[in-house]
Amino acid sequence: MGSECEIREWASTPCVMGIDEAGRGPVLGPMVYGCLYCPVSYMKTLSTLEFADSKTLKEEKREELFESLKGDEKIGWAVDVIDPRELSAKMLRKNKINLNEISHQSAMGLVKTVLDLGYLLTEVYVDTVGDPDKYRIKLTERFPSIKFVVAKKADSLYPVVSGASIVAKVTRDRALQNWEFDETAENMHRNFGSGYPGDPNTKSWLEDHKHSVFGFPSLVRFSWGTCEPYFKGGVQVLWEADEADDDDRKTAKRQSKLSNLGFTGMKRKSEDIESSGKGRCKFFQSRKLEQLSHF
Amino acid sequence: MKGENASSAGETGTIDLGGVNSSSSAVDLTDQIHQLPSCIKYSGPSPVSHYFRPKSTGIEVDGLNVKEAHFRGRKLQGTTVPLPDGYSGFVLGKKTFAKRKASDTNGGMTTSWRTNAKFQNITLWNHDNLPSKEDAFLRAFHWFDVAKALHKPVMADDMESASNPGATATD
Numbered sequence: 077m078g079s080e081c082e083i084r085e086w087a088s089t090p091c092v093m094g095i096d097e098a099g100r101g102p103v104l105g106p107m108v109y110g111c112l113y114c115p116v117s118y119m120k121t122l123s124t125l126e127f128a129d130s131k132t133l134k135e136e137k138r139e140e141l142f143e144s145l146k147g148d149e150k151i152g153w154a155v156d157v158i159d160p161r162e163l164s165a166k167m168l169r170k171n172k173i174n175l176n177e178i179s180h181q182s183a184m185g186l187v188k189t190v191l192d193l194g195y196l197l198t199e200v201y202v203d204t205v206g207d208p209d210k211y212r213i214k215l216t217e218r219f220p221s222i223k224f225v226v227a228k229k230a231d232s233l234y235p236v237v238s239g240a241s242i243v244a245k246v247t248r249d250r251a252l253q254n255w256e257f258d259e260t261a262e263n264m265h266r267n268f269g270s271g272y273p274g275d276p277n278t279k280s281w282l283e284d285h286k287h288s289v290f291g292f293p294s295l296v297r298f299s300w301g302t303c304e305p306y307f308k309g310g311v312q313v314l315w316e317a318d319e320a321d322d323d324d325r326k327t328a329k330r331q332s333k334l335s336n337l338g339f340t341g342m343k344r345k346s347e348d349i350e351s352s353g354k355g356r357c358k359f360f361q362s363r364k365l366e367q368l369s370h371f
Numbered sequence: 372m373k374g375e376n377a378s379s380a381g382e383t384g385t386i387d388l389g390g391v392n393s394s395s396s397a398v399d400l401t402d403q404i405h406q407l408p409s410c411i412k413y414s415g416p417s418p419v420s421h422y423f424r425p426k427s428t429g430i431e432v433d434g435l436n437v438k439e440a441h442f443r444g445r446k447l448q449g450t451t452v453p454l455p456d457g458y459s460g461f462v463l464g465k466k467t468f469a470k471r472k473a474s475d476t477n478g479g480m481t482t483s484w485r486t487n488a489k490f491q492n493i494t495l496w497n498h499d500n501l502p503s504k505e506d507a508f509l510r511a512f513h514w515f516d517v518a519k520a521l522h523k524p525v526m527a528d529d530m531e532s533a534s535n536p537g538a539t540a541t542d
Contacts, residue, residue, distance in 0.1 A: 169445075169446075260421045290422035294441050294444075315445065317498055363507055
């Protein structure tokens, strides 16, 4: 989603872009990557538009600024909304993808989208929570023609990133407000709070929506550590994917910590679930067939 | 239909399949039976249809229509397969009672199973992987053909073709 309706006449002049994210920390709702781009020559004007780190602005001010930048013919924008189901699924896959990798893919996707639209990007400013140097090298390898500036707190340093943070934050807030539940359980409500784990409204929403078998509605990011305390006494679910963690000390440690709370699963001996198949004909072994004499 | 089962451990029990054609009270759970790639340490009722929401993806693999669903944050990909002709799925409920006759010597307990529900298809789910004909559960269906071949009475012309290999094409 973005301002791709028509290519602006300044597309072929050198352009600058800012990229920022909203909703990385929250335990529920989508994570949004947003970008804002404009001609390099417009940067001075941009710095007079009162864009600031979206977190320091009130919601009404953010909405107002978003509307004004949408109406600005010298500004383009785009967003990538990453569904909480996708976040959970990727982070809980057999081959787990961490949040940094998901973030990098999303940011690079935005750069590619805008390049493909025909804009001549020469400089891109990116906010990061991870190591800026490694990230800059990764971005430069993928897009050698672009000069990347990667910085922590870039949203408060560069107006073009502040603008991107407004795009991202407003989109995230709207996506959460307009979230349509996939689930049809009774007594669900929309008092999510901010989604941040410390928010009392978010805490009580989680408490109200936990389910002993299903966990939570799919709005929740199941891969967040925040979820575990809600599952003390919940039904234990074991996954084959968690077994592979034995190879990876670090992950294994984390997993077993989670499993103590009876939520994410635990390392277990395969005998728990199926017999070893010893002495069985190969035909049956490979088809996981077993003769039962009593059940 | 009533089946009597005597196991090697000496335990006896009955399974009441309700009669294939009789108007039994068994619920039809066709389209509602899911096999998940996880072990859920719970047995009992749960609001499955409120939380587990399979969707069609439009993707087809090995002629199988791929569905997608999420369970506990994991993405599952699955497919609904009909049970072979002549076979049905049964959900059995256990009824255990003490035997009254003193002449029963095998511990005094017998188990009987009653059909609570029947089904004609099952949806098989994989974690991360697309469903395929090579999945163990689908390959288990091979047994139906093998069992038939093994247990079918041998007829005269079977003997004939066996002693004349190549006379009849077999697969």
